[in-house]
Amino acid sequence: MKIASWNVNSVRKRTANLLAWLERTTPDIVVLQELKCQAEQFPRLELESAGWHCEVVGQKAFNGVAMLSRRPPLEITARALPGDPADEQSRYVEALFDTTAGNLRVGGIYLPNGNPVATEKFPYKLGFMRRLRERMAGFLIGDDMLAFGGDYNVCPTDMDVYAPAAWADDALCRPESRDAFRSLLNLGLTDAFRALHPTGHDYSFWDYQAGAWSKDHGLRIDHWLLSPQAADRLRACGIDKSERGKPEPSDHVPVWVELDAAWKD
DNA sequence: ATGGTCGGTCCCCGA
Numbered sequence: 001m002k003i004a005s006w007n008v009n010s011v012r013k014r015t016a017n018l019l020a021w022l023e024r025t026t027p028d029i030v031v032l033q034e035l036k037c038q039a040e041q042f043p044r045l046e047l048e049s050a051g052w053h054c055e056v057v058g059q060k061a062f063n064g065v066a067m068l069s070r071r072p073p074l075e076i077t078a079r080a081l082p083g084d085p086a087d088e089q090s091r092y093v094e095a096l097f098d099t100t101a102g103n104l105r106v107g108g109i110y111l112p113n114g115n116p117v118a119t120e121k122f123p124y125k126l127g128f129m130r131r132l133r134e135r136m137a138g139f140l141i142g143d144d145m146l147a148f149g150g151d152y153n154v155c156p157t158d159m160d161v162y163a164p165a166a167w168a169d170d171a172l173c174r175p176e177s178r179d180a181f182r183s184l185l186n187l188g189l190t191d192a193f194r195a196l197h198p199t200g201h202d203y204s205f206w207d208y209q210a211g212a213w214s215k216d217h218g219l220r221i222d223h224w225l226l227s228p229q230a231a232d233r234l235r236a237c238g239i240d241k242s243e244r245g246k247p248e249p250s251d252h253v254p255v256w257v258e259l260d261a262a263w264k265d
Numbered sequence: 266a267t268g269g270t271c272g273g274t275c276c277c278c279g280a
Contacts, residue, residue, distance in 0.1 A: 010273075012272095013273095034272095034280090036272065037273090061272090061278095062280095115279090115280080207270075207280085208269095208270035208271050209269070209270045209271085210269055251280080
């Protein structure tokens with residue numbers, strides 16, 4: 001079973017790229033971030049015609065997440081991250097799936113960017129990360145497979161940044177952000193890409209500005225975190241870097257995991 | 266080559 005995440009930076013602008021990538025790479029479950037549209041503006045007909053079940057958590061102009069799946073989920077278990085009733089941003093979707101290896105709980109996350117650090121945006125990011133930790137910790141008591149993927153907006157270590165010194169004070173690299181990310185790992189979760197690629201400087205995002213793509217000035221900020229039960233079944237993890245070189249690309253590329261599990265009939 | 270980006274919205278903001 002292949003599970004992928006992609007920050008598409010406007011799903012309406014990226015519909016053709018998304019459909020072509022889905023057809024080429026044949027994932028089973030996909031979480032999308034930065035839809036930048038309301039649910040009724042989502043290209044539902046195009047995706048449903050291509051065989052995808054779509055759960056859309058939209059928002060006007062900004063944010064927005066979705067969960068696509070080849071088969072319907074047993075249940076959509078969340079359309080917002082609990083813990084802050086005042087949070088109106090569409091950044092979280094979660095569903096439970098039935099597989100040959102047992103229940104699989106998939107989370108789709110668009111974690112706040114947090115810049116500028118001196119504004120309320122940074123504590124909002126850190127608060128979101130605390131809420132995410134609470135959510136994950138609750139599920140780790142059980143033995144469902146957990147796979148939480150998305151745009152975490154955190155470079156976990158200097159290996160994940162093309163120019164660590166220049167980015168040291170950015171919300172994506174600040175010690176507080178890295179500490180919070182590490183506290184997720186310390187629950188017992190596995191950073192799937194780093195587990196299988198321990199030494200590579202691989203990135204999932206290249207800014208549109210300043211020729212970042214051509215100079216390989218990238219960041220690794222899109223991640224899959226797996227519970228022990230899912231990590232035991234981790235067969236492969238990859239970053240579809242070639243998407244960044246295609247016409248009208250998103251500034252992020254897909255990141256995927258392959259688990260030793262299949263759809264249950 | 267002394268600049269170099271997008272996308273969505275509304276006259277700029279967020280990334």
